[in-house]
Structure formats: C-alpha cells, structure tokens
Amino acid sequence: MTKPAAEAKARIVEVFSSMQGEGVRLGERQVFVRFAGCNLRCDYCDEPDAHEPESGEVWDAQSLRSAILALLKDPGGRPHKSVCWTGGEPLLHWEFLSSMADWVRSNGLENYLETNGVLSKALGKVADRMDAVSVDIKLPSAVGVEFWEEHARFLQMVPKGSFVKVILTEASTLEEWAQVLRLMEEVGPHLPLVLQPATPVPSPRKEGEVVRPIPPVRALDFLIKARQRLADVRLVPQWHPVWKMR
Numbered sequence: 001m002t003k004p005a006a007e008a009k010a011r012i013v014e015v016f017s018s019m020q021g022e023g024v025r026l027g028e029r030q031v032f033v034r035f036a037g038c039n040l041r042c043d044y045c046d047e048p049d050a051h052e053p054e055s056g057e058v059w060d061a062q063s064l065r066s067a068i069l070a071l072l073k074d075p076g077g078r079p080h081k082s083v084c085w086t087g088g089e090p091l092l093h094w095e096f097l098s099s100m101a102d103w104v105r106s107n108g109l110e111n112y113l114e115t116n117g118v119l120s121k122a123l124g125k126v127a128d129r130m131d132a133v134s135v136d137i138k139l140p141s142a143v144g145v146e147f148w149e150e151h152a153r154f155l156q157m158v159p160k161g162s163f164v165k166v167i168l169t170e171a172s173t174l175e176e177w178a179q180v181l182r183l184m185e186e187v188g189p190h191l192p193l194v195l196q197p198a199t200p201v202p203s204p205r206k207e208g209e210v211v212r213p214i215p216p217v218r219a220l221d222f223l224i225k226a227r228q229r230l231a232d233v234r235l236v237p238q239w240h241p242v243w244k245m246r
Contacts, residue, residue, distance in 0.1 A: 010096035011036035013049055013056035013088070014246075015064065017071045020084065020112075021240035023134050023194050024163045029080050030112060031071050032246070033064065035087040040116050043142045043211045044167050044198040050088035051204065061099050072107070082110035082131065091115055091122035101129035117164075118150040123157050133162040135191075137180055141171040142198075144205065148179060155188040163192040168214035168222065177222050181229050192232040195223055199238045 013034040020028045037053035038045075049055055072080055083104045090097055090113060101111045110131035115123070117135035127133075135158060140146045155164070166180055184193055197213035214222070219235060226233040240246065 008096040010093040030084040082112040086114040091119040094122040
C-alpha cells in the first residue's frame with residue numbers, strides 16, 4: 001500500500017496582522033507570513049532575522065491555518081484583504097506556499113507575494129494562485145551581482161495585479177536605472193513601477209556600514225526619466241518606520 005505524501009512544512013519567523021507599508025497596496029490590511037531563509041543578501045534588507053534558513057520554527061499547514069484564522073477575528077471592523085507571503089524569500093518554500101494558497105482564497109482572501117524576482121521556476125509552480133506579486137528588482141550596487149536575465153524571465157510570468165519595486169540607495173547609479181527602464185520596456189511595460197528610497201539600516205553585506213537612501217534630487221531625476229518612458233510610475237517611501245509598525 002502506497003504511503004500518503006508527507007504534508008509540506010516550512011520554517012516561518014513570524015505571523016502577524018499589520019498594514020502594508022510599501023508599493024501600490026500601501027495601507028491595505030494584511031496577514032503577514034514571514035518565511036525564513038533567502039537566496040540573496042541585499043544591503044538594504046531590514047529583516048536580518050529572516051536571512052538564515054534555520055531561523056524561525058517549522059510550521060505545518062494546519063498550524064498556520066489556525067494562526068491566520070485567529071488573526072482574521074477583527075473587533076476593530078477593519079477586515080483583512082489578503083495574506084502577504086514575505087521573507088526572507090517565500091519562493092524557497094513554493095511547495096508549502098502552493099498548499100496554502102488555495103485555502104487562503106477559499107477564505108475570501110487574496111494571495112499577495114513579496115519576492116526578489118529571480119526564482120522563475122518556483123514562481124511557475126504558484127503563479128496561478130497569486131493575486132498580486134511585488135517584484136523587487138535588484139540593483140547590482142545593492143546586491144553585488146547582476147540579475148537582469150533572471151528578472152526578465154520572472155516578469156514574463158507574473159499575474160495580473162503585480163508590480164515592480166526598486167529600492168534606491170545612495171549607491172544607485174544612472175546606468176543601473178537605465179537598465180531597469182530597458183527591462184521594463186521589454187517585458188513589463190504594463191506593470192506599475194515603484195521607486196522606493198531605502199530606509200537607513202546596517203548593511204548585512206558590508207560590515208560596519210549603514211545603507212542610506214538615494215538623495216531626493218536624484219530620486220526625482222530617476223522618477224522623471226521613468227515617466228518619460230513608462231505609463232505608471234510612482235515614488236513611494238517605506239511607511240512602516242514612519243507608522244512605527246511591523
């Protein structure tokens with residue numbers, strides 16, 4: 001007799017309710033599920049606790065379903081719209097994510113995925129279950145590696161409702177920005193593009209250094225250049241530090 005397949009599990013750092021603080025869904029109330037582990041190490045990462053694959057605790061689907069349902073009980077009358085799958089990098093856990101996404105929709109919520117936009121094969125396993133994907137295009141000045149080809153493949157697979165986010169630091173260059181715009185014109189002209197000045201944090205990649213945001217004048221220059229070539233471009237700072245919320 002064939003044994004049933006083991007239920008998918010994943011390492012999760014935290015599960016909580018908050019307001020979305022970035023991108024085109026700024027201010028939307030969501031349940032956040034933060035996975036452990038990431039395949040990249042970006043200068044501006046503000047979740048160092050989620051870097052390591054052994055951080056957090058192992059959760060099964062039933063435990064997570066129970067935690068989400070508990071958070072959905074909202075006495076304040078402000079209903080949640082979606083579950084935000086974040087990290088770390090959620091697509092490292094695509095099997096677990098796939099097993100949860102249908103259940104999320106069955107409870108009247110949307111699946112909102114935050115990702116570094118390089119794991120296109122994993123995205124292909126879950127894309128039809130995602131209602132929106134926030135794709136963080138990585139500039140080489142912030143990660144030390146170029147991912148233009150990986151991003152191009154990824155953007156061709158994202159579902160309707162998705163958008164591209166680029167975090168800009170004082171090290172971001174015009175040459176990188178020109179490459180972002182070429183990429184968007186080629187494979188993502190229909191996607192909103194969000195410019196997000198980095199929030200100052202200690203760099204996980206460069207010990208002893210603090211990552212600082214792009215100067216306002218340069219950010220506006222990047223914004224103007226993008227609006228000359230793309231239909232939907234926005235400058236949206238990260239609001240969680242302002243609201244003093246997770």
